[in-house]
Amino acid sequence: MNFGPVIGGPGGPTVFDPHTLPSDDNVNAYTFCVELKGSQWFLQKGKMIAYYGRMEFNGVGNGRFDRLLRTSFHSPMHAADWVVAEGSGKMLLADRAFDVNSYDLDNGNLTIRSGNLLAYQPTLALKQSIVPGFLTLIGTGKFVAASNGPVVFMEPPLRVDPQALVGWADCPSPCHHYDHGYMSGVLGGLRSLTGIGGSSGEEHQFEFVGAGTVLLQSSETLMAEQAIGAVGAGAESAGVPGAGYGGGHGQQGPLGQLGVPRMPGQLGDLQRRLGL
Amino acid sequence: MLAVDLTGDAVKAKNGSMVAYDGQMAFKKMTGGGEGLRGMVTRRLTGEQMTVMEVQGHGTCFFADRASEINLVNLRGEKLYVESSNLLCTDAGLRTGTTFTGLRGGATGNGLFTTTVEGSGQAAIMSDGPAVVLRVSAQYPLSVDPGAYIAHTGNLQQSFQSGINFRTLIGEGSGEAFQIRFEGEGLVYVQPSERNTIGGDI
DSSP states (O other): OEEEEETTSOSSOOEEOTTTSOSSEEEETTEEEEEEEEEEEEEETTOEEEEEEEEEEEETTOGGGHHHHHHHEEOGGGGGGEEEEEEEEEEEEOOTTOEEEEEEEEEEEEEEEGGGEEEEOTTEEEEEOSSTTEEEEEEEEEEEEEESSOEEEEOSSEEEOGGGEEEEESSOOOEEEEOHHHHOHHHHHHHHHHOTTTOOSOSEEEEEOSSSEEEEESOOOOOOOOSOSOOOOSGGGTTOTTTTSSOOOTTSOHHHHTTOOOOTTSOOOHHHHHTO | OEEEEEEEEEEEEETTOEEEEEEEEEEEEEGGGGSHHHHHHHHHHHSOOOOEEEEEEEEEEEEOSTTOEEEEEEEEEEEEEEOGGGEEEEETTSEEEEEEOTHHHHHHTSOSEEEEEEEEEEEEEEESSOOEEEEEBTTBOEEEOTTTEEEEEEEEEEEEEEOOOHHHHTTOOOSOOEEEEEEEEEEEEEOSSOOOOTGGGO
């Protein structure tokens, strides 16, 4: 009898030990190895799958990290989702078997969907984007991000599907674009209200203009997103986009919030179409 | 998908995991996983249940389960510890059994018992995304997140380590509150994904 080959699987098992594991590089498409030499990395909670060596994981907001947080962490709303790893050794990161990749920023800026960012070096500063649900990294250093399917890089001018957007670098923030031909008139109104008559699911896009790079994932399934980046309603939030209706999920319909991708032909909802 | 060439011999596979075959095959459900009455009772008591079929014949048989990744493990007399839910297929000559895992099992959310596969031959284990095989040796112990652990071989001691401190209790938990620490000599298989575990939320 003869087992294999495993169709579509890896050729043969490679056995890794601390010497053969790469340093700050991918082990395979879905696993990333970070080497710590007494240094620190920020990681999103629960993305560490294994490590060699001595390491400690501490939630941010810890008194000991005051100085570190002052320089590299400016998203108090996300504080509960981030930990600081420190120590020495090699650590493997992965996220729900999604593709992971590292990116280097050289005195640059990049905005990314908050659920897609796995880890970053403290030489970068993490700030909350004014677009709800997105985070901006500024500075020089390496970060690791996950995507559902490989990431595709595009250049503006460009219109993208909201669900395929992972992030963007060096260009002004996107704006909404609606396919007005499809939505105007009595019939269009009926269509967007009821979904009857064939809404293509593509009437709403994000539009990018200017110079820069847009990152897209090759799937429209969003990663389950934590309700972060939402801004509270109230006097102190006046003028903050997204404030006032509590949700902060302007780019998603109610189905999107449940993690269900919006399929063509589904019942439309007024709120999303009209951007209320 | 796993392809197995059979020339009159047999493999044991998870019940219902055959997707296609060519040639002549006979499928037989093995009550109690082929471990006899004692095995049946043990599995019932420990909750580490698995329904297994024996496939015998000439030709090629294809196995798959929920599009999960398949990893082949070659055994030369050593023992493979794997969760029954992650075991797809083994050589018919390999002995399977159950063993107590202690606290680690509680943390992985798979119960306090695990399945062992012993003998010489091949076994196919499933993971969510291709598994990474990590070597543990005397000078390099390994810590693994319980949700990412799928299997291990060799002579390894497991201990449970916890990073719970007063910060966890005031809501500043690190999300990495529990790890299994492996010491000794052997290989550990981890998947690039985490099952939901109690520890993951703390």
